[in-house]
Structure formats: structure tokens, C-alpha cells
Amino acid sequence: MALALIALMLIELLMLFAWVPVFFRTGIVLFNQRIDASADDLKHLSLGGLEHDLPIEKWARLSFHALPDGSVAFRESFAPGFGGRYFPLMHGQLVIDRRRREVRVIGRCSWFALALTVLLVPIVLLRPMAWPMLAMPLLFHIGYRIQRRRYALVVEAVRARVRREFPWRFMDAPR
Template sequence: MTIILTALFVVFVLEKYLLHRWSTSLFTRGIPIFTARIPANATSRALLYPDRLEHDVAPLTTITLAFHALAKDRIAFREGSVIGFANVQQRYYPVMRGLIEVDARRNEIRVQGLCNWTVLVLPLVFLVLAVVGSSTTTALVAVLGFLAVFAIGYFIQRKAYRSVAEVIRAQTAAP
């Protein structure tokens, strides 16, 4: 049991560290749980201003998002602060990290939310605890609690990620 909880803690700390360091591997790989596609021809794609995203998105959401260019065609984004489990203004656990990809081949810009590692590992911990522990009721309550926390975090972040897509849609709209 201690090994499982230690592994969960290591995954949590490692994920927070990589988020803070803007790790390209972390932000470009993962399971997409949110996707918005914005049609954008070459002229529209040239109108995307990554430097203005943080400023333009801020008034639209209660979540502070930070943006970082990973490459010419990729911009990562995440919650503004990644150190704590829940910040004073943040009453939920972030379940996604964001990626904006400019896809010239498909003439689109994609805004994706990739599932955080901790969100994937936590259900496994609950499953092991249910198998090892003698109380399936406790495990069931823990799983239901996790699902509630996941749903709350997802819907809050989905609203913010939709705002990112709307800002990009407005930036790339033909004048």
C-alpha cells in the first residue's frame, strides 16, 4: 500500500515539475479529452498572435492560463500556477493541460486538452485499494468521489479551453 501511495506522489510531483518546466514531451503527448478545431487557411493562420493569447483570454475566464510557445506551430498552455494542489482562487483539481497546434496540412488550428497523468493513475490506486482492502463500500465511495472531482475539474477547464478557442477564432478571423 505504501508503494502505491509513494508512486502516486512521485507521479504527482513529476507531472507538476514537467508542467512548470514547459516540457515539450508532456504537452505534446497524451490522451485528448477536449478538442476544438478552428478552420484556418494560410492567411488566417498568420493572424494567430501567441503573445496576445494570455492577455486576450484572461478577461474571458476566472482561470488564469499561462501560454508558452513550444515550436513555430505549437503553443502549450496550463493553469497559471502549478505548484499547489489547489490554489486559493482555484477550487478544483486541473484534469487537463492544453496544446494549440497549427496544422497547415488540414488548414486548421486545434485546441486540445490532454488528460493529466495523475488523473489516469488515481483510478488505478483506487482499484488496488479496493482489491487489497476489505471494504468495497469504501472503495466505491472513493471512486465516486474521484469521478465527481474529475467532472467538476473537467467542466470548469472545458469552459476555459473553449474561451481559448474563441479567442483564436477571433484572432484568425478575416478582417
């Protein structure tokens, strides 16, 4: 069972690192925010360079990547840095829906975190010495709260792009 969890974690890391489109389009949705936009706004909307519109935080930067279907995937950057780290519970996708005239910011659950949470009780029942692992859901909850706040900042940055405003463009910029 431990080898299966390790294999799942490695597969997920490889798909995150390689920006595999099917990985960013599937999974359990934990965060889903809709931003209404007019047809004219959507016609002029560009999501390129969105990471520069986000405020600088103590956490690792978010990385964005265009997918072949026209949506944009995002996740925490793998770049080394001095910022804080937490367990990334979600990976995200920005979807422009011209028919519904909206942009959706979607956060999907990490496969490894979901599998570990589901298997936690059987693991502890089979191996009582693994009881410290019961702290994992608390760590996942803390990571989720941090990431939900960060995804809300992505929503605000996309909302500003839809309205053609850039409130954070020059805030917190290195001088």
C-alpha cells in the same frame, strides 16, 4: 503504490512547471477542437499574449508558453491568487496546421488523474478504509466540466484571432 502515485504527481507537476515539450505533446486527448482558417489568416496569426484575450474569471488564469515546434502549450497558472481552484485534469496545446489550414486546441488528460482513476478499485479492495477515495472520480468530473468550459473560451479567443476580432479585449478589464 501510494509512493508511486505521489512520485507520478510530483513528476507531472515538475513537467508542467518547466513547460516540458514532450509532456504537452503526449497523452490521452480529452478535448480536441478544430478551427478552420485560410492560408492568409494563418500567415498573419499570432498566438502570443492570448491569455489577455480571455475573459477574467473567478478561476486561476491560464498561462501560455511557446514550444520549440511552433505550437503553444497552456495550463492553469501556478501564480497565487484569490480565484477558485479545482483539480487541473487537462493540459493544453494549440497547434497550427498549415497543410490542413486549421488551428487545433487540444486538451490532454493528466497522468496522475488517469493513474489514480485506474488504480482506485484495486486500492479500495486492498485497503477497505480507503473507501472515501471513491469520491475522486466525481471531483475529477467536476474539474473536467469546468476546464472544458474554459478550453471552449480558448477556442473562441483563437477563433477571434483568426478572424482578427478581439471581442473580449476590453471586456471585464480592470478600470
